Amino acid sequence: MKTNQSEKKRISVVIVGHVDHGKSTLLGRLLAETGSLPQGKLEQVKALCAKNAKPFEYAFLLDALKDEQEQGITIDAARIFFQTPKRHYAIIDAPGHIEFLKNMVTGAAHAQAALIVIDAKEGIQENTRRHGYLVSMLGLKQVIVVINKMDLIQYDQESFEKTQAEYREFLSRFKLEPLAFIPISAFEGENMIHNSEQMPWYQGNSLLTQFDKLEASSTDELVAAPLRFPLQGVYKFTEEGDERRIFAGTLESGSAQVGDKVIFLPSGKQSQIKSIEEFNRPAATRAQAGQAVGFTLSPQVYVQPGELMVKAKEPQPKVGNRFRANIFWMGRTPLIQGKRYKLKIAAKRVSVKLVEVLSLIDASDTGSIQKKQQLDRHDVAECLLETLKPIAFDLYDEIDSLGRFVLVDDYEIAGGGIIIEDRTGQGDLFSEQIRHREEARVLGWLRQPDREKRQGHKARFILFIGDFSQGKRKMAAATEKLLFEHQANTYFMAYTNLNLGLDSDLAAIASDSDEEVRRLGELARLMTDAGMIFITCLSLQDPYDIELLKQITLPNEIFVVSVGENRWNIPGVSLEVAAHANEGAVAQQIVAALEFKTL
Amino acid sequence: MNQIEQLEAKSIYILREAYRDFKNLVMLWSIGKDSTVLLWLARKAFFGHVPIPLLHIDTHYKMPEMIRYRDEMAAKWKLNMIYGENKVALEKKLTFPDGNVDRLTCCRNLKSAALKHTLSGEWPRMRFNHQLGDYEPDQNKEAYTGVIVGVRADEEGSRSKERVFAPRDEESDWNVGDQPPELWNQYKTDFAPGTHLRIHPLLDWTELNIWEYIQKEQIPIIDLYFDQGEGTRCRSLGCWPCTGKVESTARTVAEVIEELKTGKFANIAERSGRAQDKEDGGGLESLRREGYM
Ligand SMILES: Nc1nc2c(ncn2[C@@H]2O[C@H](COP(=O)(O)OP(=O)(O)OP(=O)(O)O)[C@@H](O)[C@H]2O)c(=O)[nH]1
Numbered sequence: 001m002k003t004n005q006s007e008k009k010r011i012s013v014v015i016v017g018h019v020d021h022g023k024s025t026l027l028g029r030l031l032a033e034t035g036s037l038p039q040g041k042l043e044q045v046k047a048l049c050a051k052n053a054k055p056f057e058y059a060f061l062l063d064a065l066k067d068e069q070e071q072g073i074t075i076d077a078a079r080i081f082f083q084t085p086k087r088h089y090a091i092i093d094a095p096g097h098i099e100f101l102k103n104m105v106t107g108a109a110h111a112q113a114a115l116i117v118i119d120a121k122e123g124i125q126e127n128t129r130r131h132g133y134l135v136s137m138l139g140l141k142q143v144i145v146v147i148n149k150m151d152l153i154q155y156d157q158e159s160f161e162k163t164q165a166e167y168r169e170f171l172s173r174f175k176l177e178p179l180a181f182i183p184i185s186a187f188e189g190e191n192m193i194h195n196s197e198q199m200p201w202y203q204g205n206s207l208l209t210q211f212d213k214l215e216a217s218s219t220d221e222l223v224a225a226p227l228r229f230p231l232q233g234v235y236k237f238t239e240e241g242d243e244r245r246i247f248a249g250t251l252e253s254g255s256a257q258v259g260d261k262v263i264f265l266p267s268g269k270q271s272q273i274k275s276i277e278e279f280n281r282p283a284a285t286r287a288q289a290g291q292a293v294g295f296t297l298s299p300q301v302y303v304q305p306g307e308l309m310v311k312a313k314e315p316q317p318k319v320g321n322r323f324r325a326n327i328f329w330m331g332r333t334p335l336i337q338g339k340r341y342k343l344k345i346a347a348k349r350v351s352v353k354l355v356e357v358l359s360l361i362d363a364s365d366t367g368s369i370q371k372k373q374q375l376d377r378h379d380v381a382e383c384l385l386e387t388l389k390p391i392a393f394d395l396y397d398e399i400d401s402l403g404r405f406v407l408v409d410d411y412e413i414a415g416g417g418i419i420i421e422d423r424t425g426q427g428d429l430f431s432e433q434i435r436h437r438e439e440a441r442v443l444g445w446l447r448q449p450d451r452e453k454r455q456g457h458k459a460r461f462i463l464f465i466g467d468f469s470q471g472k473r474k475m476a477a478a479t480e481k482l483l484f485e486h487q488a489n490t491y492f493m494a495y496t497n498l499n500l501g502l503d504s505d506l507a508a509i510a511s512d513s514d515e516e517v518r519r520l521g522e523l524a525r526l527m528t529d530a531g532m533i534f535i536t537c538l539s540l541q542d543p544y545d546i547e548l549l550k551q552i553t554l555p556n557e558i559f560v561v562s563v564g565e566n567r568w569n570i571p572g573v574s575l576e577v578a579a580h581a582n583e584g585a586v587a588q589q590i591v592a593a594l595e596f597k598t599l
Numbered sequence: 600m601n602q603i604e605q606l607e608a609k610s611i612y613i614l615r616e617a618y619r620d621f622k623n624l625v626m627l628w629s630i631g632k633d634s635t636v637l638l639w640l641a642r643k644a645f646f647g648h649v650p651i652p653l654l655h656i657d658t659h660y661k662m663p664e665m666i667r668y669r670d671e672m673a674a675k676w677k678l679n680m681i682y683g684e685n686k687v688a689l690e691k692k693l694t695f696p697d698g699n700v701d702r703l704t705c706c707r708n709l710k711s712a713a714l715k716h717t718l719s720g721e722w723p724r725m726r727f728n729h730q731l732g733d734y735e736p737d738q739n740k741e742a743y744t745g746v747i748v749g750v751r752a753d754e755e756g757s758r759s760k761e762r763v764f765a766p767r768d769e770e771s772d773w774n775v776g777d778q779p780p781e782l783w784n785q786y787k788t789d790f791a792p793g794t795h796l797r798i799h800p801l802l803d804w805t806e807l808n809i810w811e812y813i814q815k816e817q818i819p820i821i822d823l824y825f826d827q828g829e830g831t832r833c834r835s836l837g838c839w840p841c842t843g844k845v846e847s848t849a850r851t852v853a854e855v856i857e858e859l860k861t862g863k864f865a866n867i868a869e870r871s872g873r874a875q876d877k878e879d880g881g882g883l884e885s886l887r888r889e890g891y892m
């Protein structure tokens with residue numbers, strides 16, 4: 001029977017190693033020898049070299065960019081497709097120069113296996129080591145090591161074995177055991193496709209044979225794991241009377257069936273799967289790891305994109321705000337303590353801080369451990385991180401897709417990491433900071449009780465919450481008016497004004513809502529400190545935001561007015577009013593609820 | 600899941616990610632096989648709906664069948680269909696078929712420049728009015744800052760080095776040496792105001808994958824890709840003066856797949872029929888750096 005091409009599995013392999021050790025040459029040669037190049041391409045590149053009086057390089061077949069050919073180095077990873085009778089390959093040719101480490105990391109993060117290239121003459125270099133541990137951190141378990149340019153050392157067995165022993169020992173520190181060490185000459189084509197006559201002492205596989213022995217990743221294991229469904233979006237497209245409210249995302253692991261009881265984390269909301277939605281596919285009752293699908297749920301729940309849907313009956317992920325992780329840093333500016341970064345884990349985005357650097361791995365010597373306060377560019381270290389709000393996650397060793405994350409600094413993905421331990425409950429940077437703020441604050445001449453006595457009322461933070469267009473702003477303004485008529489010291493701030501000024505540095509689109517909430521809280525703390533009844537409205541959707549605001553506003557109190565249906569189940573509501581309720585009446589109710597001496 | 604299903608799932612994920620994070624999104628539709636697959640994937644991602652406008656750059660040298668097919672599909676699938684063009688260059692006849700400029704300059708005028716100014720909103724956009732069944736000037740002049748494009752890594756050298764979420768500066772320039780890292784399925788979705796972005800959901804697909812998917816899903820595809828009885832067909836669609844045909848008697852999707860599998864074209868670049876590629880030693884890189892797709 002003829003096999004369908006696509007049923008032949010595709011495996012992606014990244015080629016890494018120190019600069020100039022021959023990665024692109026190796027791949028160029030492989031393509032040439034397996035007949036994978038477009039007709040005339042080899043001749044064309046050779047002719048071009050002759051014309052420009054440059055020696056021919058196989059690497060020019062890959063280094064397609066003009067700058068790359070001029071400088072003779074790879075700048076960005078190229079994806080190349082080729083096939084053997086056994087299967088399809090997507091080979092990623094990564095750059096070896098340290099300057100382009102993030103391109104190497106990008107290439108490696110998309111591969112299922114890695115080929116590490118070491119120059120036989122130069123031996124193990126800084127990036128041979130760095131790429132080695134990055135490969136291990138990025139989760140690649142299948143690794144082949146080739147010692148290249150054997151022609152330059154007269155195909156000497158002894159030095160091959162020496163390099164092999166040294167590198168094997170190095171990788172073992174990261175629990176990485178290569179599938180094979182192969183001595184080759186990429187340029188001369190030795191041990192590439194067939195076993196080399198130059199190295200009769202080598203009994204192992206040729207490179208291509210070893211390639212065909214790599215195992216394409218199978219999803220069986222993932223399917224058997226507990227369900228992890230990061231929510232990417234909740235869609236309701238009303239066109240042509242479509243009534244479905246669809247929870248869309250990709251199953252990272254496990255499976256889900258119609259009827260399954262599910263929980264969203266960290267919010268804890270529960271529901272049940274009513275249907276599985278897909279376009280142009282027969283109706284299904286089950287979906288499994290790897291599939292990008294949608295669910296409808298019953299009863300209806302309101303949750304934000306970024307929440308994690310799991311099954312009630314299966315092992316639960318961790319929900320916490322502090323964890324230990326291995327991090328590699330690629331940012332232009334260092335990763336430092338005290339600064340807020342954005343953490344992206346599965347579909348969730350949350351504000352995060354570096355609590356402490358626990359230990360640092362140094363590539364320049366032999367991988368020894370150092371002590372440091374911050375991570376500089378290209379550093380790899382074990383760190384303690386704390387998120388502003390709790391997140392749902394797994395340890396990397398348990399479910400890798402829920403145990404890895406990236407860190408965004410100033411719009412750029414500047415770091416990546418894997419979670420190795422949950423440290424929730426062991427200290428809390430955020431409450432400590434609030435405590436410190438209250439202890440260290442400097443007071444003026446006036447004290448709060450004096451202010452309250454003269455004003456005849458306490459300071460308060462009145463927050464109107466609810467969806468857009470529910471009449472919140474009218475009610476807030478009416479409340480301001482009525483309070484003013486009661487001689488109260490009050491101020492209504494339209495949230496827009498914050499966006500226009502104080503928050504104008506937070507990009508409008510990729511909005512950093514955690515930071516917005518934090519700033520609003522600090523502003524409310526200052527306004528209430530001035531004795532004010534401070535009023536604003538916000539379309540809160542995350543129940544945890546209220547917790548944050550409460551904590552930040554302490555010791556002053558927050559009075560929450562929920563307008564319209566409280567679909568997001570925001571806790572701690574002091575007053576519930578209907579959407580578009582009469583604003584004067586609402587203001588009356590609020591003023592009545594606040595204790596007024598002068599009333 | 601087989602390979603095609605995996606590719607499909609990943610592209611859907613990318614489309615949803617783009618939709619989640621960008622307000623002013625647009626999807627380019629060249630009517631060719633890749634962008635038609637992309638459009639189909641959008642219908643998959645959004646459960647039969649296409650909540651993203653589609654933009655076609657009309658060079659006026661497209662084969663007439665393409666425009667007919669475009670408008671049929673727009674009506675049938677209720678697409679938010681927009682087109683733009685380089686009116687000035689067309690009026691002044693600054694085109695290759697008019698014999699006034701070389702192929703590359705023609706591409707720059709009719710495609711790159713038209714695209715750039717249509718995206719920015721400086722040049723008029725025509726929008727399909729479903730009631731009228733015709734185009735009318737679009738009132739929306741806001742710049743599209745996120746552009747979804749159906750390029751594939753296997754098409755040609757510089758495309759093999761693209762990112763899935765690829766920033767361009769305001770001039771649409773591509774800084775190839777300094778691209779953002781992409782880890783696992785985390786892409787660069789945070790952007791300083793004013794940044795422009797290209798999104799490439801098909802980067803990991805090959806030509807064969809595209810055809811196999813067209814077959815599997817029964818996607819209606821324009822018949823210029825098939826032999827009409829002359830023993831030739833198009834493998835890549837562009838403007839007629841610069842689009843050569845390949846010798847082939849494939850009349851159906853299944854026959855195209857068979858043909859690709861025999862390795863008949865294994866050694867011939869897919870865009871080899873596209874004459875403009877050859878005028879530049881760096882392949883498409885120069886054009887692409889300046890904003891060509
Ligand atoms: N003698 C000899 N030279 C080789 C061999 N393999 C590669 N080279 C040479 O080593 C130089 C660097 O090769 P590349 O393939 O560009 O190295 P690379 O690892 O891709 O370099 P970067 O991508 O920039 O990190 C070139 O001049 C090659 O011709 C080999 O097996 N023997």
Ligand SMILES: [Mg+2]
Pocket residue numbers: 023024025059073074093094095096
């Ligand atoms: Mg290289």
